Amino acid sequence: MSHSNRRWFLRLGAAFGAALTACKQKAVVEEIEPSSLGKPISAYGERSQYEQAKRLLMPAGLGKSPEIGSTRTPLQDTYGIITPSSLHFERHHAGVPQIDPATHKLLIHGMVERPLILTMADIHRLPSVSRIHFVECSGNGSTEWGEKNAPDAQRSHGMAACSEWTGVPLSILLAEVGVKPGASWLVAEGADACRMARSIPLKKANDDVLLAFGQNGEALRPEQGYPLRLIIPGWEGNTNVKWLRRIRLVVEPDMTKDETSKYTDLMPDGTARQFTFEVEAKSVITFPSGGQKLSGPGMYEITGLAWSGRGRVDRVEVSTDGGETWQTARIDEPRLRIAFSRFRLPWKWDGQPVTLQSRCTDETGYVQPTREALIAARGMNSNYHNNAIKIWKVSADGAVSNA
Numbered sequence: 001m002s003h004s005n006r007r008w009f010l011r012l013g014a015a016f017g018a019a020l021t022a023c024k025q026k027a028v029v030e031e032i033e034p035s036s037l038g039k040p041i042s043a044y045g046e047r048s049q050y051e052q053a054k055r056l057l058m059p060a061g062l063g064k065s066p067e068i069g070s071t072r073t074p075l076q077d078t079y080g081i082i083t084p085s086s087l088h089f090e091r092h093h094a095g096v097p098q099i100d101p102a103t104h105k106l107l108i109h110g111m112v113e114r115p116l117i118l119t120m121a122d123i124h125r126l127p128s129v130s131r132i133h134f135v136e137c138s139g140n141g142s143t144e145w146g147e148k149n150a151p152d153a154q155r156s157h158g159m160a161a162c163s164e165w166t167g168v169p170l171s172i173l174l175a176e177v178g179v180k181p182g183a184s185w186l187v188a189e190g191a192d193a194c195r196m197a198r199s200i201p202l203k204k205a206n207d208d209v210l211l212a213f214g215q216n217g218e219a220l221r222p223e224q225g226y227p228l229r230l231i232i233p234g235w236e237g238n239t240n241v242k243w244l245r246r247i248r249l250v251v252e253p254d255m256t257k258d259e260t261s262k263y264t265d266l267m268p269d270g271t272a273r274q275f276t277f278e279v280e281a282k283s284v285i286t287f288p289s290g291g292q293k294l295s296g297p298g299m300y301e302i303t304g305l306a307w308s309g310r311g312r313v314d315r316v317e318v319s320t321d322g323g324e325t326w327q328t329a330r331i332d333e334p335r336l337r338i339a340f341s342r343f344r345l346p347w348k349w350d351g352q353p354v355t356l357q358s359r360c361t362d363e364t365g366y367v368q369p370t371r372e373a374l375i376a377a378r379g380m381n382s383n384y385h386n387n388a389i390k391i392w393k394v395s396a397d398g399a400v401s402n403a
């Protein structure tokens, strides 16, 4: 037991002392004795019937079309850094196509020497790699610009999730087709009804982009792009084209509807920022967070998630006094590039009203801004790319709400 763990334990003993000694040993043994045979073995696992964590349905197309919308990850109900596939947020613009991998094909064409059509069987024969990365919708946090911010972490930050993705480095296929001189972008297109398409610079495509077919040890979920999607590490969710069916090499970006009418940031001077691909450093406290309730004064572990599209999380600081002082939180190992980091800080609540907030610094030295600083830089026109510090308020009765 490390020194800090022992301190924790001693404090816990003091906090829970009465409750811990109250039960007699015999009663404990009787309580843990199984009473009857369990359920039989099963071919595909299910979680315990007592677990309730759910994605939250946010139909953006409410009143328009039920296929348009998103669900949010219950970040406050997940442990560690991996989001279970069943809870990975979804964002789709034309529903979830039901694609048979036996007939799915990927076409790579445009400014290439040798255009190629690949089946899923072809793709599975190529060298692949597994990497843990978050995906975040650039609309995550769109609730956080004004005075009426979201009441809980699922609504405010749940359009981010982190999975282990398995797939073929796109660079292998680009070498195979032979990119012609002059091509410097590619356009990736999905097989869904809206044909979502995004332009990606060739430099990034040749760097770390994956044609992913695996998620957390099994095939992608249909909602995540089965049977094939792009994973563009650290870039806004929208560029991670799902149900990928076509890659076309081009000279200049295509200016698709998804990168002109959407996913741009209107600045105060009337100009718009475009191709703001990289997700900037961000963090959120998931316990205690909005909608939860502390059972009384005493010891707790403040915990949360931090991430950056530019690399590793270097530091997470937590303030329990309205931002006057900051303490460095412990971060679980391994600290991966462009993945969630889990931070933790022991905290003693004295029963008084307090505010809690976290601030992430990434390995480039970039520091997560306050909401005021973000608005000063970007104004209030923009919907996307809100990475401001999130503040939770703990009331004297232990209830946690949006500050």
Ligand SMILES: Nc1nc2c(c(=O)[nH]1)N[C@H]1C(S)=C(S)[C@@H](COP(=O)(O)O)O[C@H]1N2
Residues within 6 Å of the ligand: 088, 089, 090, 091, 092, 093, 094, 135, 136, 137, 138, 189, 190, 191, 192, 195, 196, 223, 224, 225, 236, 237, 238, 239, 240, 241, 242, 243
């Ligand atoms: N073909 C296609 N790809 C898509 C989308 C889509 O609607 N169609 N949505 C994009 C958006 S806006 C986001 S945020 C991510 C979400 O990925 P996820 O649903 O696996 O979380 O997928 C992107 N890829």
Ligand SMILES: [Mo]
Residues within 6 Å of the ligand: 091, 136, 137, 138, 139, 237, 238
């Ligand atoms: Mo998105």
